Amino acid sequence: MAKYQVSLRGHRGREEFHSCGGSILNEEYVLTAAHCLYQRDKKDLSIVVGSHSIYKGGIRYQIKNLIPHENYSKPTVKNDIAIIQIEGKFKFNNKVQPIELLKEMAPVGKTCLLTGWGYTDIRKRTVPNTLQMLEFETISNDDCTKQLQSSPYPKLLPIDAGQLCVKRPNNKGICRGDSGGPLVIKDDKNKTLQIGVVSWSVPCGKDFPDVFASVHGFYDWIRSKIK
Incomplete structure (x- = not known):
């Protein structure tokens, strides 16, 4: 199955919700779309890996850096690509692997x-x-x-x-x-x-x-x- 899949979670107060997908590139970085990070703060986001279920399982990582493409254009949705750097490093195992x-x-x-x-x-x-x-x-x-x-x-x-x-x-x-x-x-x-x-x-x-x-x-x- 998709061991590289991540769920980008948004947080509002105590509420948490799945906001976007992404993929694991290596021990520190995730690939996603720039529009997923548009006007978002890293404090209000986290990454969950290692689960195919939204409501249970998986390991959470906090976010160190949001790196949307410098030329991302919201009106035309061009250059819609971004990197997320996590705090710490992913632990790879039989459920978590890079792509x-x-x-x-x-x-x-x-x-x-x-x-x-x-x-x-x-x-x-x-x-x-x-x-x-x-x-x-x-x-x-x-x-x-x-x-x-x-x-x-x-x-x-x-x-x-x-x-x-x-x-x-x-x-x-x-x-x-x-x-x-x-x-x-x-x-x-x-x-x-x-x-x-x-x-x-x-x-x-x-x-x-x-x-x-x-x-x-x-x-x-x-x-x-x-x-």
């Missing part, structure tokens, strides 16, 4: 897998307790831009080199709470590699591609932040 990143461009037409705790029903705002999994297929950025032209968000186009799109199964797709979560593929050697970070979609499960920040597009940026 490797795909350095090359993700191939088009390839099956990929997303994990997350986003809403399973947007109208009822149903948050699942158990980590959900969904398979997608990668599509080209040109194709994605064409398909999204008739969406409610033409201002967010075109899809650029820092983005990656997928075709989703009917009536399913990314939804609120999936943001920042990892999109992964298996390579020829059956190794799991991360190719994307959940950025935005036409909510939720509508007939449009879902959009991710591209790991390949930001590979050098990510490496420079986690040295």
Whole structure:
């Protein structure tokens, strides 16, 4: 299962809630979306790893640094990628492991897998307790831009080199709470590699591609932040 998956928790007074997903890069760093950290304070956030359930299990870590991309743009949702540095170090075990990143461009037409705790029903705002999994297929950025032209968000186009799109199964797709979560593929050697970070979609499960920040597009940026 997805041992690299993290839950970014928000805290309001005594209340705690799952806010975004993310993935473990190494002992200190987590990859997520910049919009997950927008106008947030590290004191009001924490990271939970090692559990596929929202309401029990897992190990909590406090946050040392929030590192959103310097050129993140809220109006256009471009450069929607961020790193979180935790206090201390993750203890890796049979439930907690880092994910490797795909350095090359993700191939088009390839099956990929997303994990997350986003809403399973947007109208009822149903948050699942158990980590959900969904398979997608990668599509080209040109194709994605064409398909999204008739969406409610033409201002967010075109899809650029820092983005990656997928075709989703009917009536399913990314939804609120999936943001920042990892999109992964298996390579020829059956190794799991991360190719994307959940950025935005036409909510939720509508007939449009879902959009991710591209790991390949930001590979050098990510490496420079986690040295």
